[in-house]
Amino acid sequence: MAAEDFPMKLSRRDFSRLGAMAAFAGVLPKVESQNADSEPAARKLRWCIVGLGRISMDHFMPAVELSKTGKLTALVSGHREKAEKQAAQYNVPSPSIYSYDNYDEIRQNKEIDAVYIALPNSMHAEYTIRAAKAGKHVLCEKPMATSVADCKAMIEACRKAHVKLMIAYRCQYNPLHLKAIELIRSGALGQVQAIESAFGFNIKAGEWRLNKKLAGGGPLMDVGIYSLNASRYLTGEEPGDIKANSSIIDHDGRFDEVEENDSWTMEFPSGIVASCNTTYGANGANYFKVHGSKGTMQMDPAFNYDGMHLTAQLDGQTIDEPEAEQDPRDFTRQADYFADCVWSNREPKTDGEEGLRDTMLMSQIYQSAGLRGL
Numbered sequence: 001m002a003a004e005d006f007p008m009k010l011s012r013r014d015f016s017r018l019g020a021m022a023a024f025a026g027v028l029p030k031v032e033s034q035n036a037d038s039e040p041a042a043r044k045l046r047w048c049i050v051g052l053g054r055i056s057m058d059h060f061m062p063a064v065e066l067s068k069t070g071k072l073t074a075l076v077s078g079h080r081e082k083a084e085k086q087a088a089q090y091n092v093p094s095p096s097i098y099s100y101d102n103y104d105e106i107r108q109n110k111e112i113d114a115v116y117i118a119l120p121n122s123m124h125a126e127y128t129i130r131a132a133k134a135g136k137h138v139l140c141e142k143p144m145a146t147s148v149a150d151c152k153a154m155i156e157a158c159r160k161a162h163v164k165l166m167i168a169y170r171c172q173y174n175p176l177h178l179k180a181i182e183l184i185r186s187g188a189l190g191q192v193q194a195i196e197s198a199f200g201f202n203i204k205a206g207e208w209r210l211n212k213k214l215a216g217g218g219p220l221m222d223v224g225i226y227s228l229n230a231s232r233y234l235t236g237e238e239p240g241d242i243k244a245n246s247s248i249i250d251h252d253g254r255f256d257e258v259e260e261n262d263s264w265t266m267e268f269p270s271g272i273v274a275s276c277n278t279t280y281g282a283n284g285a286n287y288f289k290v291h292g293s294k295g296t297m298q299m300d301p302a303f304n305y306d307g308m309h310l311t312a313q314l315d316g317q318t319i320d321e322p323e324a325e326q327d328p329r330d331f332t333r334q335a336d337y338f339a340d341c342v343w344s345n346r347e348p349k350t351d352g353e354e355g356l357r358d359t360m361l362m363s364q365i366y367q368s369a370g371l372r373g374l
């Protein structure tokens with residue numbers, strides 16, 4: 001991601017404007033998709049939710065309800081009863097509940113503009129490609145996929161179908177993360193020398209996240225990706241040299257298929273070195289720290305759904321900014337941003353190429369640690 005991709009002075013008012021822009025969608029260019037022939041004026045982006053797990057039900061679906069630009073119109077689930085309950089809650093008509101088997105029938109449903117894919121990681125590629133073939137825009141959860149080849153196939157399928165593909169890197173739409181980027185770009189920190197970041201938790205046995213086939217890998221794929229992605233958007237550079245180690249310390253059956261810990265360093269072209277850790281064996285770490293010639297900045301917690309906290313000690317300035325808005329605002333912002341991309345026919349900041357870059361880097365991290373790449 002190039003530095004210029006980031007809006008340098010994005011205020012809360014700018015975010016409100018994003019919503020307003022979507023409301024004026026009628027004056028913006030039409031999107032080349034199956035739905036382009038229906039009238040976009042004053043229309044909401046109509047979402048089909050694929051996978052009714054924690055992130056969908058606890059975060060994204062309530063966030064769409066709060067959004068001025070979105071509306072839930074369809075659900076895809078393997079559990080009909082659960083889907084019926086959610087459908088009743090969100091006024092989704094019964095015929096718009098699909099299973100994974102008849103998912104391709106969303107093509108015929110003119111009440112769906114976009115899908116939100118919140119399935120186990122290795123299923124992202126198949127359900128993105130099937131959505132693209134059905135003419136629907138795609139917002140896909142991170143990590144984009146479990147192989148570089150799958151990422152490339154997703155990008156190609158969406159390109160061919162003229163539908164948008166965005167990866168749900170919610171932190172890149174969070175005002176405090178944008179402020180952290182702005183502080184670096186404005187020179188307030190001076191020359192950045194180093195970044196530290198960590199994110200992890202103590203995982204329970206029985207999670208699909210511990211199944212290599214579904215998860216693709218361990219904590220790096222799930223939460224380490226936040227530190228990786230943050231190191232890239234904070235520096236605005238792409239890393240060159242990568243050195244990594246992986247380990248399994250707890251031989252209690254949880255880590256028979258994936259690693260428990262990953263630690264890695266990335267050297268960026270300017271000389272900045274990022275040191276990152278991720279774990280499935282310990283709770284607590286959730287931060288980034290940036291060391292510059294004029295001061296230090298940290299976000300702790302950095303990657304939570306809410307309660308993020310930015311502090312900085314700079315030459316002549318102290319910053320102490322807890323997050324003002326609470327979840328599900330981050331998810332609402334993300335949904336609104338995607339709606340704007342669809343209606344104004346522009347590429348999302350966190351497009352498929354962004355997801356592909358992280359996947360290639362995670363593959364390099366695994367290879368450096370002596371594991372199989374992605």
Ligand code: NAD
Pocket residue numbers: 051052053054055056078117118119120121141142143168170208214222
């Ligand atoms: P979850 O286990 O709560 O939900 C997964 C959903 O997939 C469930 O509805 C489950 O029924 C369905 N599913 C279909 N086939 C399955 C199979 N073979 N095995 C297991 N589940 C199957 O998971 P989640 O925490 O909601 O994560 C879903 C995706 O969202 C993951 O890719 C994860 O990385 C991502 N995620 C993103 C964030 C974020 O903040 N952006 C946070 C959490 C999770």
